[in-house]
Amino acid sequence: MEAADRVFYAAGELAGKHFYENLITKRNSFNEFVAELQDVLRDMGIGILRIEKGDIEKLTFTLTVAEDLDCSGLPACDEQICTYDEGFISGLLSAHTGRKFSSRR
């Protein structure tokens, strides 16, 4: 299970990086990046991004993605399988800031 999680996380991270490189145009400021990211995620039906807290200096963020990639529509199996999303968010933020991010559900 842990090995599968790592694969999902790495896949999400790669997707996040490419998502940023190909679909995000406003890269000069974090706020503009967030505003555009919200629009793109919503318009593509991927999810609703909400930043709950953000400290750009400490590079710590609390955010939620509702109706996200792999948690929505899954059959109830008593397990949360959200590692792909964690990787995806991590890839996006790392691509924007140039710093390595780790995201935790």
Add this chain to the structure above:
Amino acid sequence: MLEAREEDIDRITGLFHRILKGEIPQPLVLPEDYPENEIRQVVQYANRFATEYRALADAISALSRGELDFDVPTGKMHVLQSFKNLHANLRHLTWKTQQIASGDLTQHVDFMGGFSKAFNRMTQQLKEAFAKIDRQNQDLSHANERMKRDLDAAARVQQTLLPDSLPEVQGLSFAWSYRPCDELAGDALNIFRINDDLIALYLLDVSGHGVPAALLSVTVTRGLHLARGRPHPSWPGPGPTRKPWIRYRWHRR
């Protein structure tokens, strides 16, 4: 065949009764030697429900007091998920408002229908108002620059009316200094030779500063300069009957 004691059923009923009465009940405790049966199972579920209900009740209570900085209770109950959603939206709204307050007017919200429309409209209006203020500031700045250039030019003209050379007199030396407190001064001075015996010195001190005072002093200075080139009735003569503004008589030895 399950044999349930009436008092156990009553305790379980009592737990839900207290919840419905608005109380927050404590979990039920069964004796350790209580048999592993359906009653124990019902008590376990009732306790789980009561625990999640208590956590949710505490969180909703905090939210109703306007507090947002707390950990949202987790669980799979639909009501918990919905509460998490509401909490996340409100915290996101707070974050958005903070960004707008710090000057980022590109942010907009998609939450609570009519509220988000009004909020986004307010942000848009702020953006337009700030843009208008910026444009007005720019216009003012340009007008100010033009005015400053004109005043500088006027000040340069005014400087040309000040003495460009001083009379040379044995045993005397003249010096002057002219420091306007604004761009344009209301004062003027000059020292010049009238003839072999007379040196004229005048100091104009016009009441006030700025353009009106400068215009008046320039007009008077101009009149005095003209008077230097030809006889003028107002120009001081050598006799005591005509009083010059300021007259310095120098006797050559």
